[in-house]
Amino acid sequence: MAFLFHAVHDTTEFASDVEAFLESRQTRTSSNMFPGRIGLWSVQFVVGYEAAASVLCQHGEVSRRRGLGSLPGMSLYGEDAIHISDGVKAQVAREQIRPALSSPANVSAASRVLKASFETTFADVENDAWSRPFEAYEFSKVLAVDLLVAVIFGHEPGSSCARNETSQRVEKESTLFWRAVTSSAIASDRIPAAFRFVKTSYDLGIEAKQSLFSIFDDQPAAPCIARDLMHLSNEDRRQHLLLFTSSLAHKSFSSMITSFLMVVGDAPDIANRLRDEIPCDCDLRDVESFQFLNACLKEVERLYPPVIGLYLVVDSDRMRVGDTDLLRDTKIWCSILSANRDERVYGKNAKEFQPERWLSSGRIPPSLTYGTGPRDCLGQTLVRTLLLQTCAFWISRFEWRIQSSSRKYRWLPVARPRNGLSLELKRRNEEFFDAM
Numbered sequence: 001m002a003f004l005f006h007a008v009h010d011t012t013e014f015a016s017d018v019e020a021f022l023e024s025r026q027t028r029t030s031s032n033m034f035p036g037r038i039g040l041w042s043v044q045f046v047v048g049y050e051a052a053a054s055v056l057c058q059h060g061e062v063s064r065r066r067g068l069g070s071l072p073g074m075s076l077y078g079e080d081a082i083h084i085s086d087g088v089k090a091q092v093a094r095e096q097i098r099p100a101l102s103s104p105a106n107v108s109a110a111s112r113v114l115k116a117s118f119e120t121t122f123a124d125v126e127n128d129a130w131s132r133p134f135e136a137y138e139f140s141k142v143l144a145v146d147l148l149v150a151v152i153f154g155h156e157p158g159s160s161c162a163r164n165e166t167s168q169r170v171e172k173e174s175t176l177f178w179r180a181v182t183s184s185a186i187a188s189d190r191i192p193a194a195f196r197f198v199k200t201s202y203d204l205g206i207e208a209k210q211s212l213f214s215i216f217d218d219q220p221a222a223p224c225i226a227r228d229l230m231h232l233s234n235e236d237r238r239q240h241l242l243l244f245t246s247s248l249a250h251k252s253f254s255s256m257i258t259s260f261l262m263v264v265g266d267a268p269d270i271a272n273r274l275r276d277e278i279p280c281d282c283d284l285r286d287v288e289s290f291q292f293l294n295a296c297l298k299e300v301e302r303l304y305p306p307v308i309g310l311y312l313v314v315d316s317d318r319m320r321v322g323d324t325d326l327l328r329d330t331k332i333w334c335s336i337l338s339a340n341r342d343e344r345v346y347g348k349n350a351k352e353f354q355p356e357r358w359l360s361s362g363r364i365p366p367s368l369t370y371g372t373g374p375r376d377c378l379g380q381t382l383v384r385t386l387l388l389q390t391c392a393f394w395i396s397r398f399e400w401r402i403q404s405s406s407r408k409y410r411w412l413p414v415a416r417p418r419n420g421l422s423l424e425l426k427r428r429n430e431e432f433f434d435a436m
Contacts, residue, residue, distance in 0.1 A: 010037045018308065018411045022047055022338050032322060036333075043331045047338035049345040049365065051322050055334050057373035061316040062332065076181055076205045077242060094378055097240055100228035102381045108223075109150040110386055111284040114393045116157035117143050122425060125398070130424040133403050137416050140257040144250035145171045147386055152244055153215070154222030169215060170245055173208040178247030180205020182413060209242065216241045244379070251414040252306035253383065258421050259304035260297065260391050263353045265402040265423065270296065270355070271395075278395045280429040287388035293395070295355035297387055302346070302367035303353060308337035308411050310371075337411065340367045399426045 013021045014036075025034050025045065032048030046052050055062060100106070121139060125131045146167050150156050155166040180201045216238050220227040225244065229237045243249075264271050277292050287293065314330040326332070343350045345365055346357065357364060370377035377383070394400075403422040410418040 011039055014038060015412070019337065019409065022335055026338065033324060038333070041331050043333050044326060045333045045335060046321065047335045047342075048322075049339040049342035049368070052334050052336065052339035052368055053365075053372050054321050055312065055319075055332060056310075056368065056371055056375065058319060061319040062312040062314055076177065076202070076209060077239065091374060093236065093240075096232065097229060098378055100225050101379045103225075103228065104385075105223050106151045106225050106228070107382065107385050107389070109154070109156055110147055110389050111393075112156055113146050113150045114143075114284070114390060117146055118393065118397065120157075120163075122398075122427075125425050125427050127427045127429065130401065130426055133422045133424055136261050136421040136423050137254055137258045138420075140254035141250055142171070143257075143390070144253035145174075147253070147390075148245065148250060150224075151382065151386070152225045152241065153218075154220045154224035154227070166215060169211070171250075173211045173215075174245050174247045174250075176208035177205050177212065177242075178251075180208065212242060212245060213238050248307075248414065249379075253387070255306035255415050256297075256300055256304065256387055257390055257394075258416055260300045260387075261394065261400065261423065262402065262407065262417065262421055263300060263303075264296070264395075265400055266407075267353070270353075271399075274395045275428070278392050280396050282392055282396045284389045284392055287385070287392050290388070290392060291359065292355065293388060293391060295358040297384070297391060298358045298367070299353055299355045301369040302340045303351070304409070304415055305336045305340060305367070305369040306415050308335065308415060310334045310336070336368050340369065397428055399428060400424065 010021075022045065025036065026032075026047050028034075032051040033044055033046050036043050036045055046055050121134075122131070142163075146157065146163060149164070149167045149170055153166055155164050157164055157167075183201050216226065217234075226237075226241060229240060232240070264274065273292055274296065277290050282290075310333075312332045312334060314326050314328055314332065317328050319326045319330075340346075341350045366372075370380040370383075400423045403424060404417065404419060406417070406419050408418045410416055
């Protein structure tokens with residue numbers, strides 16, 4: 001009975017407020033690691049920066065396949081999906097596609113997509129009156145899909161600024177696919193047909209995947225990531241594009257943009273400093289030169305990582321983490337959220353939004369938001385460029401004020417304000433969209 005009580009208690013507390021759960025257990029144990037239970041699983045929670053970085057760097061000793069692969073919906077990706085696969089083959093595949101995700105040519109369309117999306121949505125925003133409220137997270141999700149479709153497939157909005165058909169199809173099918181991945185209780189394709197009476201979320205996920213494959217198989221007409229991957233086998237190319245267009249990708253992008261809008265909206269001094277740095281007629285190709293904007297984005301990534309943890313399984317006989325030996329088959333929850341807020345690394349103000357920390361002369365370890373070591377995020381260069389361009393566009397075109405009263409976060413499955421983020425806007429200058 002004690003086992004069942006702890007399983008229910010830990011799981012309920014973790015699901016309802018994972019931030020409070022991690023903080024309370026870390027305080028209680030005064031340790032970088034502590035045991036707990038999620039469902040019926042015994043799990044080691046890794047919460048300190050050094051311990052988490054150590055786990056992420058021990059590529060050959062922990063298995064993503066045995067961690068993520070234990071979720072029935074993950075089988076929809078296929079056995080060779082690079083975010084699940086382990087070993088040499090997965091590493092070779094990662095290095096084959098890394099150049100395509102790091103090419104500056106693949107982000108050249110971003111400014112045009114930003115302009116079109118903002119023109120369509122905020123054409124009636126004035127410079128002398130606040131607009132009606134709108135939901136930042138939902139708008140940012142749509143924007144993220146349009147940006148990803150432009151850089152991955154080379155499809156941009158038409159001259160009317162209307163969303164193109166590919167964006168709408170990708171948004172619809174990737175959402176269905178993501179629901180199947182995250183909510184399927186069983187891989188229903190393994191159930192005999194005679195016992196399958198209605199379509200499950202897994203069935204809908206299979207259909208959505210085939211619809212996405214039909215998009216992937218179209219020959220790209222413009223320079224884009226899909227064209228850069230044409231040298232791969234059709235199956236490998238499909239698997240990679242399935243991951244890049246995942247609903248998790250545009251939800252994560254939206255998460256960070258929403259967090260940026262929240263922290264800047266709550267800090268007039270930071271907003272003014274950003275507007276001093278970024279002129280209304282800024283060239284979005286120069287975003288890397290905006291030092292304070294870069295510092296603000298790094299701080300958003302640190303405090304509000306979209307994906308707050310990774311589930312892994314020890315795959316060697318023994319893995320050393322700090323002073324602790326973890327044995328084979330040990331399940332690990334590696335907390336990116338806790339590691340990014342470790343006071344021993346980021347100081348006593350680790351939980352505060354302080355972008356100046358990234359501008360100081362002292363060397364500060366990067367956050368673990370994009371991972372570290374051989375399994376770091378392949379698309380981080382591309383994603384950070386798109387994030388910087390989007391944040392610069394917001395700053396150069398708008399002022400905003402927050403109408404939402406709560407800043408409480410919902411951390412799972414993707415971090416975002418629990419009750420959304422409602423904003424009112426004013427534009428910064430008369431020309432508004434003319435200067436590009």
